[in-house]
Amino acid sequence: MDQDKLPYDKFSVDSIMVYAERLEGHTLREMTDAAELQSPNRRRGAFGNAVEQYYFKYKPNSSQEPDFPEVGIELKTTPLKRDKSGRYVAKERLVVNMIDYDTVVNEDFERSHFMQKASRVLLISYLWENDVDPLDYKIVLVDLWEIPEVDLVQMKLDWETVVDKVRAGHAEDISGSDTVYLEACTKAADSSKRRTQPFSPVLAKPRAWALKASYMTAVENEMIDRRRQGIKRGAGEKDMGVLELVRSRFEPYFGLSEEELAQRLGISKSKDLCARITKRILGVDDDAEIDEFVKAGIKPKTIRLRANGTPKESVSFPAFDYYKLAETDFEDSDFYSYLQTKYLFVLYEIDGGGTYRLRDVALWQMPDVDIPEARRCYEQMRENVRRGRADVSVGVTENRCCHVRPHGHNKLDVRPQPYGPPVTKKCFWLNAKYLAGEIARVRGE
Structure with missing residues (x-):
């Protein structure tokens, strides 16, 4: 794709990272126009390819060059899952690049193809969940990662252990147990496949350089923890x-x-x-x-208020999936989880000259007394979808708290529905008038 058509500057690390970080906390369904994604259980690499094609707008490839060659950054997507304690753990090793037995024997670690790919990585980690559509996997970490200097010594020893076996004509004897951080994992769709090696007639399994799952668990948790900071308290603020x-x-x-x-x-x-x-x-x-x-569980939300205290706009939530809406009860829905979230409203109010000025902050969560009204909006829209009328929304005058309206880029930004033709993307909104009353309530007005 031409540079002027890319949504970022491929020559700028900052531009690439600002664009990439928009993915964090979202799903591919929310952030791209991908209509379907094959399960990674059936086709490994499907999620990563979708990120490349639908979000970063370049064609997936197997080039030895980094994915962003102009700035030397490799893009890697990797799944996380939660263990029984709720902690993130890497679901699998992170495959970096295929090993070419014929050429790797002539490389040194510092200038190897592995280091070309792994020295600077745009790491995108997503939460894998069983029975969840891959388009709905939540992206939990987007960050630029480089191999820590303290790990390079061991990484080099691991690399040389594998390459020394190839140089000795024993590529067939390579094992994951040989190494600590970096391994040469088997990499073939068919376990019977073999390939030649340069110093022996014995065929060996195809292998790829990969960072072990245990190593990735430590790396990703450290990155996640580092990205979380507490509000430092000064004198008189401890209580x-x-x-x-x-x-x-x-x-x-x-x-x-x-x-x-x-x-x-x-x-x-x-x-x-x-x-x-x-x-x-x-x-x-x-x-x-x-x-x-x-x-x-607090999420900050900026709200601009008119002079009369009414929000300038209604507050939207992410676009919903029509199939999921038709099948999901209110208590199990994403919409219900949004309403159970506590929000920090950061309030900007317009002054007499038309400038919005910071006025107040307030914590808000939908009161239990209003949940039945929100449920009524949800059930009404759900019924519309089930009748094959996903094109019919719930108007702002039909519900005191919420309504439904389009949330797509344009009329062509559509999603399929189960009982009719594709319909423009839509989402649930909190009514501006309802929010005005709630903001006044939590502010004690």
């Missing part, structure tokens, strides 16, 4: 609750516009400016999760 602490940090900035906040906090303008402002005010790095928010 504060989360909202009190957050409010104390925000209060000095009340009354400032977004532009003034960006200037004071040293932030360049971007689409996620308000989210970055929130993290800077709380003293957390732009790419870090806020530890207190993760523990409490």
Whole structure:
């Protein structure tokens, strides 16, 4: 694809990473127009190929060059799963590149094809779940990773252990138990396949360089933990609750516009400016999760208020899948989980000159008394889909709390439905008028 058609600058690491990080916390269904993805259980590499093709807009390939050759970055996707304690563990080893027995014997570790591929990796880790459509796997980590210097000594020893066997004419004797971090794993669709080696007539199994699952578990958990930061407390803040602490940090900035906040906090303008402002005010790095928010299940949400206190816009949730909606009860739905989430509303209110200024912060979760009304909206839309009328939405005047309307890029941005032709992507929205009352309530007005 031509550079001017790419949604990022392929010559800029920062541009690639800013674009890549939008995936974190989302699914391929939410972030791409991929209609179907073959299960990785039947076709390994399907998820990674979909990320390359549908998100980064380049054709999957088996080139020895890095996937982003202009900046020397290799893209790797890898599945995580949760163990019985809830901890993330790598589901499998991370395959880096095929081993060519004929050429690897002439390489040295530092300039090897393996190091070309593994020295700088854009790592995208997703949560694998049994019986979940791969398009709905949640991406939990997007980060740029380089082999830590402390690991390079062992990695080199592992590499040389394998290559020495090939040089000795014993590629057929290579075993995963030979090495510690890096292994030469078997890599063939048919276990009977064999290939030649340069210093012996004996055929050997095709193999690829791979980082062991145990190594990847440690790497990914360290990256996830590093990306989580707590709000550092100063004198007099140790006994504060989360909202009190957050409010104390925000209060000095009340009354400032977004532009003034960006200037004071040293932030360049971007689409996620308000989210970055929130993290800077709380003293957390732009790419870090806020530890207190993760523990409490809190999600920050920027809301712009009109002069009368009504949100400028209704609040949307991710687009839903029509098939999933038709089959899923309200209590098991994504929509219900969104309503059970606690939100930190960061409120910007318009002034007399038309400028939005930071006014307040408030914690909100839909009250139990309003859940039946939200359920009614869900069930009404579910019934529309079941009748083959997914094109019919739930209007804002039909429900006090919620409504349904399109959430696609345009009329051509559609999704299939179970009982009719494809329909424009839609999602559930919280009504602006309803939110106005809720914001006033939690602010004590």
